[in-house]
Amino acid sequence: MSDTRLALDLALTIRHDGRGGVADDLDTPEGLTHWVRERSGLLGDASGGGGWAADAQSLEAVRSLRAAVRALFAYAVRPGEPSPADAGRLPPLEEALRRLNATAATVATVPRLDWAPDHDPVAHHHPVGRAAGQSALPAALARAAIGFLAGPDRTALRACHAPRCVRYFVKEHPRQEWCKPSCGNRARVARHHERHRAT
Template identity: 85%
Template sequence: MSDPRLALDLALTIRHDGRGGVADDLDTLDGLTHWVHERRGLFGDASGGESWTADEQGLEAVRSLRAAVRALFAYAVRPGEPSSADAGRLLPFEEALGRLNAAAAAVPTVPRLDWAQDRDPVAHDHSADGTAEGNALPAALARAAIGFLAGPDRTALRACHAPRCVRYFIKEHHRQEWCKPSCGNRARVARHHERHRTT
């Protein structure tokens, strides 16, 4: 079964580039290949093994799904503001929901239990009919997003509004305002400069 954390990981492939712009970790086939290989254990069989490499169709499908996930994340953080990377170009809610559900349905799956003798048992989704291999990755990501959005972490989802940050994060403490300490530092510095500029 797809790990719901993959949904947040997918959304975070859009990030601040460190120079005032936005970077896309999935802007090339190599980028998607590397991203999948870094998370191989979270995908079950959807990543196709160690030799898996992205193709143009898969890259387009994953990027399309990411746009849907980020739109649904923006909806989930309401009444708060969405990430600044999304504010002006969000998919309409119904279109995002339709994309997500269509991607999840593209590969019918059945659960399978894997249990190595020296490890704990693990459940994985496997293609029910062995077909649609090219759709396996987007389908696994879509199911992870469905699990995330229907699960308890959705209510703790926030957009980071530190200067230049475009990330979503899970609020783990009632005082947490930013996705990471460096964003908190940037926000405090920006507030300090703003106060001194207006006085």
């Protein structure tokens, strides 16, 4: 589930801005730093601890990876339509795969089992030797995306097509059509207005 959560969280850093446009939560190194610190539990060693701060190079690496992930998400939801936020600007499938795999390979890792008292055991991948600090984050995110896309949750991936929504989500029950209830409400209101406008 952590692979699914990380992969979705990365893709969802592109979102509706509430005013009819699209916002990017990773538009600055500070935005990436904040995003990583909020997910330090999911990222483990790749989050660099509480003192980690993004620089321009790590921001570019994560944004490039995000474009690849969103391209692969757009491919995964076929024959459904991809998110309208950036579908026309995404790299082609072959480039997205190359970028994702190359990023995952930048830091060698080994699995390690952590088992805190009174908790379930958790497997984490830890860098081998002294990994380059800024490379660990994009590599961990790329591995999470690979885990998600190669896992069973990929078949439940959908793009939300409620008005003004640009999110991807994992469909959790058969009747789920939108990423969250507020999107369902907006879609119903839009359909209601459309029906009344047509009469």
